[in-house]
Amino acid sequence: MMHIQLWKRVLILGVVVIGLIWAAPNLFYSRVEAHNDAVAASENAGFVSDEQQAAIDRWPNWLPNGLVNLGLDLRGGAHLLAEVHIEDVYKSRMNSLWPELRRALADQRDVIGAVRRVPGPDDRLSVEIENADQMAKAVEIARGLSTPVVSLSGAGQSDLDITASGKVMTIQLSEAEKTATDDRTVQQSLEIIRRRVDEVGTREPTIQRQGSDRILIQVPGIGSASELKALIGTTAKLTFNPVVGRTTDANARAGMGNVVLPSMDEQGVFYIVEDTPVVTGEELTNARPSFDQNSQPAVDFTFNAGGARKFGAYTAANIGQPFAIVLDNEVISAPVIRDAITTGSGQISGSMDVAGSTQLAVLLRAGALPAELTFLEERTIGPELGQDSIDAGKIASIVGLIAVVVLMVASYGLFGVFASVALLLNVGLIFGVLSMIGATLTLPGIAGIVLTIGMAVDANVLVFERIREELTRSKGPAKAIDLGYRHAMSAIVDANVTTLIIAAILFFLGSGPVKGFAVTLAIGIVTSVFTALWVTRLLMVVWFDRTRPKKIEV
Incomplete structure (x- = not known):
């Protein structure tokens, strides 16, 4: 020994x-931290400024x-506890199912008769058919649109529950599908929040699920809870919707399948647009801040192959018609289609500054939150x-x-x-x-x-x-x-x-x-x-x- x-x-x-x-x-924390920040910033920008080079040379x-890395309680930062509105996803699923169901039922119009959607709860799709004696046929068609539940607990079950009473057929998500949807929604929200936080270069954030529908977010080094909420609390849901009309009446009758949305730029102006979009922000592959032809801040975006194909087909078939670019239920702009846009790229411009265009590009790149968040608790811990x-x-x-x-x-x-x-x-x-x-x-x-x-x-x-x-x-x-x-x-x-x-x-x-x-x-x-x-x-x-x-x- x-x-x-x-x-x-x-x-x-x-x-x-x-x-x-x-x-x-x-032992040289601030010096090394400045060195690391300068290296990361120069790599992202593709060039090194004089200030960054000076910071890099210090270590x-x-x-x-x-x-x-210092945690939230040592470095200071923001703490949020958010609740995910999972019911929003149920409503979105029913809205997206309606056009597909309407086309399927229209193919059997000679048997079923006229079909229309009737008002009902947001998480249900209520459809009235003309010939009540053919309800079994309508239910059979609706069941053909269902798919198996993608989860271990719901294996072998259908994702839709379909009931009929008189002339009205009611469709909603099955309990097994709701359970699977709840889990997917929270997990997707977690990932999108993490991507948004990572985009701004914060250090070692804590983003984790709490309970069935809550998310804990702790980000050291960020200025305040309100700044963090502005970054992650926006759904940043971008859609491209056909325009039905334009009005100055916020309570104008939109008609079935349409909604009235305010204009972001024009005070007191509202657009009646189809509720079902042509293309959504989920089909974006990239978004970056830029300037339009008037040297005003804007955001350039690019679609994936599927989005480019749908956008190109729609613009080719609707030359001379307006279409709305909608962000979080506000119409950013409603340009008239002059030519078919087949390149899969475009630009969003409007009343925004450079910081706004940069933040919008971050949100669009990270993706839209699948559901709205409500912040139940927020704290700012000072440095x-x-x-x-x-x-x-x-x-x-x-x-x-x-x-x-x-x-x-x-x-x-x-x-x-x-x-x-x-x-x-x-x-x-x-x-x-x-x-x-x-x-x-x-x-x-x-x-x-x-x-x-x-x-x-x-x-x-x-x-x-x-x-x-x-x-x-x-x-x-x-x-x-x-x-x-x-x-x-x-x-x-x-x-x-x-x-x-x-x-x-x-x-x-x-x-x-x-x-x-x-x-x-x-x-x-x-x-x-x-x-x-x-x-x-x-x-x-x-x-x-x-x-x-x-x-x-x-």
């Missing part, structure tokens, strides 16, 4: 040095530039409060570190010094590992580090006490140290493995803050065992080889 082979010494020192090098950028490229938490965490860590060092030195003398050096290296290794994996440090995470500082010397205490016991049995220094490490090993492994299991349980079953605590605790356990068993032992071996003491005191 008192002899460590050369390759093992090199390996131990190499791990320590690499860990400290990875931790070093955190050598050959050194690691990974940082421990000053986050700095107070960091300062408090620093004080707690330093006080704990000093207390442990004093106790170890007072209790074990020179061996306590060795344990204290290993403890300091352990803290550096923790930050090195956190930087390597890009972990986010929160206030509970700091608590995990403080707890690790107290626990890190446990292994040393076990070893030193066993060495004391061996010395009382008249064993020589070398033999006592050797047996001390050997006999304490099983207790050290048992204690740390059980703690590691607890950390794993906290990580997999806990929420965000609890996971942060579990991550730092688990990393601290691994690094503390490494420093206690190998770094401390290496220091003792080097000392022993140089001094060759005949007697030691622990």
